[in-house]
Amino acid sequence: MIGRPSIGALAILAALTAAQSAFADAYPTRPITVVVPFAAGAVADLVARIVSERMRATLGQPIIVEDIPGAGGTIGVARATRAASDGYTISTGDLTSHVSSSAIFPVKYDTLRDLEPVALLSSAPQLFVARRDFPADDIPQLIAWLKANPDRASMALPGNFGNGGHLSGLSLQKITGTSFQFVPHRSSPQAVQNVVGGHVDLMFTDAANILPYVRSGQVKVFAVTTTTRWATAPEIPTLEELGIPLTFTLWRGLWVPAGTPKTIIEKLNAAVVEALLDPQVRKQLAELGNETYPAEQLTPDALRAHQKAEKEKWWPIIKAANITPD
Secondary structure, three states, X not given: OOOOOOHHXXXXXXXXXXXXXXXXXXXXXXXXXXXXOOOOOOHHHHHHHHHHHHXXXXXXXXXXXXXXXXXXXXXXXXXXXXXXXXXXXXXXXXXXXXXXXXXXXXXXXXXXXHEEEEEEEEEEEEEEEEEOOOOOOOHHHXXXXXXXXXXXXXXXXXXXXXXXXXXXXXHHHHHHOOOOEEEEOOOHHHHHXXXXXXXXXXXXXXXXXXXXXXXXXXXXXXXXXXXXXXXXXXXXXXXXXXXXXXXXXXXXXXXXXXXXXXXXHHHHHHHHHHHHOOHHHHHHHXXXXXXXXXXXXXXXXXXXXXXXXXXXXXXXXXXXXXXXXX
C-alpha cells in the first residue's frame, strides 16, 4: 500500500514549486538564444533577426540568433528539442522544419510533443516561375507541354525534399496529372540562380526571393500561390484564377522546449505580439514579402492548431510519394 507523502516531502515539493515560480517571474535574467534551422541569410533567418531584435527591447535581454542548417531543418530542431526548458533557448521554423521534414528524415523527436508553441510569426506567398526561354508562356500552355513531355521538365527545390516548393510541385502533379523531375539544391539562392541561368526549368519559391528576377525579365512567372492576388505584385494571377485549385502559404512560428513554465511562454508570447504590432517591424517584414497574422491568431493555441492541421494535410501526401532523404 502506498502511503501518504510525508510532511517533509510535501515541504520540499512546495519549496521547489515556489523556486520555479520565482525563477519564471524573474525571467529573463540573461541572454536568450533563438535557433534558426536554416542557413544565415535565408528568409527564415532574416525574419528571426527582425522579430528578435524588437523582442529584446521588451524582454530587456539580448537575443542571439544561432543558425543550424541541414537535413531539412531537422538538425536545428533536434538541438532545440534537447535544450533546457528554461526559456533561454527558443526556436523558430516553418512548415519544412516543423512539419514535413520529420516525415522524411529519421528523427528522434516529435515537434508536437517535444516543443511548446509560442506564436505564429509571419506568412509569405510563393511564385510559380520558369526559366525565361521555357516553351510555355501561361498555365494552359505549361500543362499541355508537361503532358506531351512527361518527366522531361525539371523543378528546382529551394533546399531538400519536403519544403514548400516540393509540396507545391507534388500538388501540381496530382491536380494536373503531369510529371516532372525534382532537383534539390543546397539553398534557396542556389536554386534561384539555376532557374535564372536556365539550368532548371521550373520552381515554386518564396515570392520575395524571385520577384526581382521576374521584374527584370530574367524568369517568366505563371502565378502566385495565395488565395488572393499578392499586394506587392497585383498583376500576377493566382493559380486558382487560372483553374488550378492549389494554394500554399509559407508560414513561420516560434517554439520553446516542452516543459517550459507557462509564465515564461506567456512572457515570450507577449514580446512576440508587441514586436509584430510594431509598424517598423511590419515594414521590415513586408520588404521580405512577409505579412503578419491578425492579433487574434498570435496565440500559442493558434500555432498549435495550425501546425497540427498542416501535419494532417501534408504527411499523407509525403508518405504516398515515398520521399526519402536520398
